Structures are given as structure tokens and as C-alpha cells.
Amino acid sequence: MASNTSTVTALDPETLRDWITRHEDLIIVDVRSAAEFETMHIRGSYNVPLPLLSEHTDELAERLGQRVVLVCQSGVRAEQARQRLDGVGIDTALILTGGVPGFAAAGGDVVRGAQRWDLERQVRLTAGSLVLAGLLAGKLVSPKLRLLAGAIGTGLTFSAATNTCAMGNALSKMPWNKTASEPTAAAAINQIPAGS
Known part of the structure; x- marks a missing residue:
């Protein structure tokens, strides 16, 4: 009989709030666009948009430790990022349930900027x-x-x-979804402390 082991990949907002205060090695990677990140993000998170993460997964993986939480708006892009990281050996990454809005609704510490539609x-x-x-x-x-x-x-x-989502990819390239702070691969990856 084959064993049916499933890997837990979800993390609820309340647990993340607790981890932020207790684990110095925690890295929160926000895979949304720079414009979405600018609108609202978890304090202390790092913005590595999914297209950059997809192109530079190996480089990013070198900087990540064992306690990684991936966040986006709803979990779809975070799951895509988790699969990419899993493919290069980072198999402990977790996805925040409810994304950034869920974390904010649970009383998590978020930074709010210029408001845009997600x-x-x-x-x-x-x-x-x-x-x-x-x-x-x-x-x-x-x-x-x-x-x-x-x-x-x-x-x-x-x-x-x-x-x-081809439509989402196309819309992300529209002028209203661009910001002056769109990160380069080097900037996005190098912002994460080495050997976290």
C-alpha cells in the first residue's frame, strides 16, 4: 500500500503574526507586482515579483533559509512561487492563507501606500x-x-x-500598474540578507 503523505504548505495569518515576533530567521517574500506591494504589504516583507522569482529562482534560493513564507493577494501566485522554489530544493516554503488582505484583516502589521486596485x-x-x-x-x-x-x-x-492568467500578465504591464520602484532582479534578490 502506498503511503499518502501530504506536505503542509499553508500558514494562517495569526501564526504568521506570532512567528514575526519570535523567529529572527523568518523571511516573508511578497510575489505581487511592485505596484501592489506599494499599495499594501506586510511590514518587513521583501518584494520579489513572481516573474523575477521565476527567472531567478536559483539565485533567490541561495539567500533563503528554512523559514520562508510566500505571500500574494489570494495565494495563486504564492503557490506558483512555492512550486518554483520546491523545484530547486526549498521545500519548506509556506503560503500565507488569505494573502496580504487576510493578514491585515487579522490585525497584522502592514504598511499602506498609494491605493490601487489589486x-x-x-x-x-x-x-x-x-x-x-x-x-x-x-x-x-x-x-x-x-x-x-x-x-x-x-x-x-x-x-x-x-x-x-494571461489577462493578469497583460494587465500587470499597463502603465497604471507600474511604479518607479519596479525592482530589478539584483535589487529584489540582494535585499534579502544572505544566509537567512
Whole structure:
């Protein structure tokens, strides 16, 4: 009979609050965009956006210790980062349940900056607007324009099945989601103390 061992990868906000005060070796890596990080982040966390982490996983792994918590908005990008790190030998990284908003709601210490819509909210607005536009245009202009709604639905289904988001990636490149402090790979990785 094969054993069914599952690795715990989630950490609740209350436990993280406790760990912040008790563990000096704790590294919190926020994998959201620099704009999202600037809007609100956990005090003491390090911003390494998922695209940078994906391209420089080995370099980042060299700086991480055994107590790593990955955070994003909801957990999707943090899980992608955890899988990347697991692939290079960092198999103890945990994902914060509820992301940064969940930590803030649990009374965690966060830093707030200029307020922006988070990327996931922008995706919902864009997808919903395109579906609505496709349906209205299909009714008022040409039935063929309903295909737009079908294409968006197909894209959302693919996004869920593959745990990726092409629309989110495209929106993250928009000017309103860029900040002057978008980190370079060296800046993002070197901000983490070596040998943590």
C-alpha cells in the first residue's frame, strides 16, 4: 500500500503574526507586482515579483533559509512561487492563507501606500466588461460578436485549469500598474540578507 503523505504548505495569518515576533530567521517574500506591494504589504516583507522569482529562482534560493513564507493577494501566485522554489530544493516554503488582505484583516502589521486596485480585481472587471460587451454587441450589431464572450469564457477556463492568467500578465504591464520602484532582479534578490 502506498503511503499518502501530504506536505503542509499553508500558514494562517495569526501564526504568521506570532512567528514575526519570535523567529529572527523568518523571511516573508511578497510575489505581487511592485505596484501592489506599494499599495499594501506586510511590514518587513521583501518584494520579489513572481516573474523575477521565476527567472531567478536559483539565485533567490541561495539567500533563503528554512523559514520562508510566500505571500500574494489570494495565494495563486504564492503557490506558483512555492512550486518554483520546491523545484530547486526549498521545500519548506509556506503560503500565507488569505494573502496580504487576510493578514491585515487579522490585525497584522502592514504598511499602506498609494491605493490601487489589486490585479485580480482588475482581471474580474476586464473579463466581465468584455463578456458584457460581447453579449450586447452580439444582440445589437452582429450575432458573431457573441464569440467574444465565448473567447473570454474559454480563457478563464484555461486560466483556472493551468493556474495561470494571461489577462493578469497583460494587465500587470499597463502603465497604471507600474511604479518607479519596479525592482530589478539584483535589487529584489540582494535585499534579502544572505544566509537567512
